[in-house]
Amino acid sequence: MMMNKLLIDFGDQRGVRAPETNLMQQSVFIFIFLLLAHAPSNAGSLVNGAWSPSGCGEKPEAPIVDSASADTFNRSVDAINVWQDRAVKYLSCLVKEANADSKLITDTANDIQAKFQEEIDRVVTEADNAKAELEDR
Numbered sequence: 001m002m003m004n005k006l007l008i009d010f011g012d013q014r015g016v017r018a019p020e021t022n023l024m025q026q027s028v029f030i031f032i033f034l035l036l037a038h039a040p041s042n043a044g045s046l047v048n049g050a051w052s053p054s055g056c057g058e059k060p061e062a063p064i065v066d067s068a069s070a071d072t073f074n075r076s077v078d079a080i081n082v083w084q085d086r087a088v089k090y091l092s093c094l095v096k097e098a099n100a101d102s103k104l105i106t107d108t109a110n111d112i113q114a115k116f117q118e119e120i121d122r123v124v125t126e127a128d129n130a131k132a133e134l135e136d137r
Helices: 002-013 018-038 070-136
Strands: 045-049 050-052
Touching: none
Parallel strands: none
Antiparallel strands: 045 050
């Protein structure tokens, strides 16, 4: 009789997936953290919780507008134009790296979730089969 009680309890727990889901989420976040923090990457880097692009060079420094004279102002405008060109290239690179990292994170998390779900499904199937065998005895 006690065996039947155990089997019924086990069968009832089969539908409860909260512990597996929580474990899966923790595993995904840990893996992503390790991936971004320690793995070499062609895109950005994550250090102390701050992401930055790694292949875009230094962020261009904004020029100072000098209005002391028409000549200095014109030189400032020239510097602004050069800065804007560099800023557009830098921001384009930043967005490209951010998108690459985002895709890598999403793909990695999806792969981990799929593999984990396969493992969950396998365990549930094995448990269901074992329960059925024991009930048939």
